[in-house]
Amino acid sequence: MTALQVIAEDRVVTVVRSPQPCDVDSLATALAAGGLRAVELTMTTPDILSRLAGAEIGGGTVVGVGTVLTARDADAAIDAGAQFLVTPGVREAVAKAATAREIPVIMGALTPTEVMAAIDLGAAAVKIFPARANGPDYLRDLHGPFPGVALIPSGGINSGNAGAYLAAGAIAVTAGTDVVAPALVAAADWAAITDRARNFVSAINEQGRC
Numbered sequence: 001m002t003a004l005q006v007i008a009e010d011r012v013v014t015v016v017r018s019p020q021p022c023d024v025d026s027l028a029t030a031l032a033a034g035g036l037r038a039v040e041l042t043m044t045t046p047d048i049l050s051r052l053a054g055a056e057i058g059g060g061t062v063v064g065v066g067t068v069l070t071a072r073d074a075d076a077a078i079d080a081g082a083q084f085l086v087t088p089g090v091r092e093a094v095a096k097a098a099t100a101r102e103i104p105v106i107m108g109a110l111t112p113t114e115v116m117a118a119i120d121l122g123a124a125a126v127k128i129f130p131a132r133a134n135g136p137d138y139l140r141d142l143h144g145p146f147p148g149v150a151l152i153p154s155g156g157i158n159s160g161n162a163g164a165y166l167a168a169g170a171i172a173v174t175a176g177t178d179v180v181a182p183a184l185v186a187a188a189d190w191a192a193i194t195d196r197a198r199n200f201v202s203a204i205n206e207q208g209r210c
Contacts, residue, residue: 003062003084004104004124004150007038007172011204012162013086013106013152014197015040015066015176018185021047024055024063027180030190032059034197036175040086043067049080057081064106071097078103088129090114095121106152115146125150125171132156136168143169159200163207175200 007013014036016027028039037060041048044067057063065077066086074085074097085098088108098105104124109115110133118126128139131153139153153165154174162173179196 001060001062002104003038003064006060006062007084007125007152008150010035010037010201011166011170011172012036012200013038013040013064013154013172013174014179015042015154015174016045016180016185017042017176018045018180018182020186021045021051022185023188024048024051025057026188026190027185027193028055028057028061028063029059030193031179031197032061034179034194034199035201036179036197037061038172039063040066040084040174041082043069043073043077049076052077052082053080055081068094070094074098074103075101084124086127088127090117090121092121095123108154112142112145115142115149119146119149125152127174128153130155131165136161136164139165139170140168159203162200162204166204167207173204 062083064084065082068085068087071093074094084104086106087094106125106127107118107123108127108129109118132155150171152172157173158178165173179200184192
């Protein structure tokens with residue numbers, strides 16, 4: 001399965017932001033045990049690329065790198081093993097670097113103009129960020145002119161509101177501190193992270209049945 005296929009199937013990308021280096025293998029294993037197989041590590045985490053390069057990810061998990069701002073960032077992330085890239089905004093240089101190496105980009109956007117720019121640059125999906133600014137109805141409105149675009153809301157998503165974004169047409173949502181709280185990552189509390197991942201999955205499945 002490709003990275004985007006895993007994301008679409010699980011309907012969640014887990015975004016990891018940690019103020020200190022983390023054990024990528026153990027983190028990915030803990031999340032997969034809870035049902036979340038798409039992991040976005042971020043360039044804001046110290047030493048994250050060397051940690052990714054040394055990881056042996058299994059179990060169908062796909063790992064990408066986010067907060068990618070430049071072509072140099074993109075190449076470094078891909079060299080380390082990133083299976084997809086994520087940008088916080090429209091970044092032409094990142095798109096070109098990723099396309100040259102056949103790695104999908106989830107490009108950040110908020111306005112319709114930015115969504116169109118991301119599409120024109122070949123984004124595999126568009127991250128609507130910050131999603132909390134406008135809520136699920138805004139995502140539903142975007143699907144009017146962009147019915148075929150894969151939208152992934154990010155920012156302010158939790159187990160209580162994720163279902164509303166999915167119902168509004170999101171291909172997937174992001175799960176951040178609601179699942180991978182920095183304190184849990186720092187403490188290497190993998191069991192707690194698995195529990196949170198499982199609860200997040202359970203919540204969106206339950207909301208989907210409502």
